[in-house]
Amino acid sequence: MYYLQDLNPVQREAVESGEGPLLILAGAGSGKTRVLTYRIAHLVAKGINPWNILAITFTNKAAREMRDRIQVLVGSEGEGLWVATFHSSCVRILRREISKLPGYSRSFVIYDAQDQLTLIKECLKVLNLDEKKFAARAVLGVISEAKNKLLDVSSFAAQAKDYFLEKAADVYRLYQRKLLDYNALDFDDLIMLTVRVFRECPEVLEYYQKRFRYILVDEYQDTNHAQYIFINLLAKRYRNLCVVGDDDQSVYGWRGADVQNILDFERDYPEAKVLKLEQNYRSTQTILNAANEVVGNNFNRKAKALWTENKEGDKIILYKASNEHEESRFVMEKIRNLCDAEGRSYSDFAILYRTNAQSRVLEEHLMKEGIPYRIYSGLKFYERMEIKDILAYLRLVHNSADRVSFARVINVPKRGIGKGSLDKILEYTEEQGMPVLEALTEAAYIPGLQARGVSALTSFYEIIARLKSRAQKGISVTELTEQILKETGYMVALRQENTVEADSRIENLNEFLSVTAEYDHNLQDYLGNFELEEGQNMTILGGFLEQVSLVADIDNYDEAEDAVKLMTMHSAKGLEFPVVFAVGLEDGMFPSSRSLLEQYLLEEERRLCYVTITRAKEKLFLSHAEQRMVYGHLESRLPSRFLQEIPKELLAEESSYREILGRGFGLSPTRDNSFGNTRSWRDKGSPVVNSDPGRFQVGDKVEHPKFGPGIVMAVKGEGKGAEISVVFRNEAKKLIAEYAKLVKIYSE
């Protein structure tokens, strides 16, 4: 096996180790993808039928990459291998099996976050719940959490222990019923219902257990409970489960990922072999040391010692900017310098930030400087209004019961069907229990509709019905899309607007047409992948809709493109760059203000910091600003506590003040400007009972009789009248020093 020579001894053992459960703890940059792909190739080389192998990833990008790499190793012998994300695997299974669950149909559509929210709001309205008290987002969050834990409506309701949760259970019940009515599944359903099929239909489970004799899971630390059960049900029969992950890179706890899954693997599979990949091939000694030091401050982790044979490399540059603009300016300057001095290309650079909102200022500066860039987060292509509109049309053509899509487009472009008429149609549909589109054929009987409305609705129906019959005859998605844009008047309406904005929308729609064209082009491959069986009602259009509903922006990541890459720290996970700028490293930003109050949240942020640092291969720049505009208010900020967890000898400091004004000015508004003066709560520091209410500082930990413990995030003004912004456990408040019954617990 020639390829085994590419591996170090542990990697090799991981690849060669045969049957039985295997846990691979793979530190950042330790060649985990290589191990996974080689392991699959090795299984195939040993004569295992690829058809019996399932490899699961989290992103399409990771799946594609893995498929490509395996292809190189085994060539066409890989035929039949499943390499897919959790979600797309489950969709595939459900497309075959979901009709075994009462009421569900195989032709379901998939609702994204926006659709979910729309539907939740619809439910809140029906249930007469005040949207002030029951924020749609919060309710959706609770429901999603329940689904991730595989709680169905009745078990969720049974354990609802307060008023909010009781009402949320009502929403959950209605929400599920509506999804069923509209023939739609949300993201969480994909996993939950697959598990349900497995549990309720032993013969289905058995089929897949036998088929997937060898299972590999990437990023196992990011699995949530539902995904965990899904995998473990499948692996139960043969126990050939190989999971790869790094508990230090678990950064999706907030969306239900449970690090415990990887930490408990040895408990679940006592016979498991455990291997640790600890040699890092990516980063310099300096970068790796910094990352190790930071993450070493976490308590709940498996001991690991990442090392490298790479050279020591440059010191990490730490930059203190006066504000976010100056910080951006610094980044631009460094990019220019490194391009000139070291002949680097733009594609060598990545700028990473905690929140999407931070990209705006950076983008402005990049534009001004004429530096090519690409943003991999923020408003996503598929979330743009015009794209959502055209998708809604396509979905309605595909599924005449999809009320969310119907409601979205019935009056786009304007057809004189306002909110009142829409409500009447929906009400009528509800009563008649028919697909919403079909109800339009009876528009004349819908009570309360004007004749004008009736004719508008009838002609709308005719357009969609016509398009539908053409779709059934098998015209391409591109043709269908073009016809929708034309026949619904959507394009004409946009052109008539004649604004810059409308032009960009048209441009996006053209971009969308190239997506459909690509799909049409690849149709053969794609359907091949789906292993269609006779009678399986998988239309061309359905395949397209499914594909677009499962893509994320990062999936379109192009490593080679000659542009600076901007993305959130989360999106950067799994990627690497020669030069990394991590910006906005300030307490309250990163770690986020919400994480400051709970140890476990802070630890997740620290892991995110570890992930961020280990993205860099050669050079790492860390920056923070002393003042920053937040929600339109200027706020003073302190350097991130993570910065002081990096040993000073690994750092070289640069500061705008020093450059401009020289040393010794002590200009920092809150403390002297030597870095590292902040204190984390874990430090001793005697509790101080506040005696002078005027003396609050950013970073103080305080206690409020009503709101509980909190952190001072900003102080505006001085003395008794000072306005103090404090983040409490559940809320952020602005308080006036004189009146707020704040007690200072820790002080500097």
Add this chain to the structure above:
DNA sequence: GTGACCACACTTTTT
């Protein structure tokens, strides 16, 4: 039914 205007959340992170 439509469009203009105002108030007010909102900022984590995404398959």
Add this chain to the structure above:
DNA sequence: GTGTGGTCAC
């Protein structure tokens, strides 16, 4: 500061 959603006048 921005985007959304609600209200009101036409």
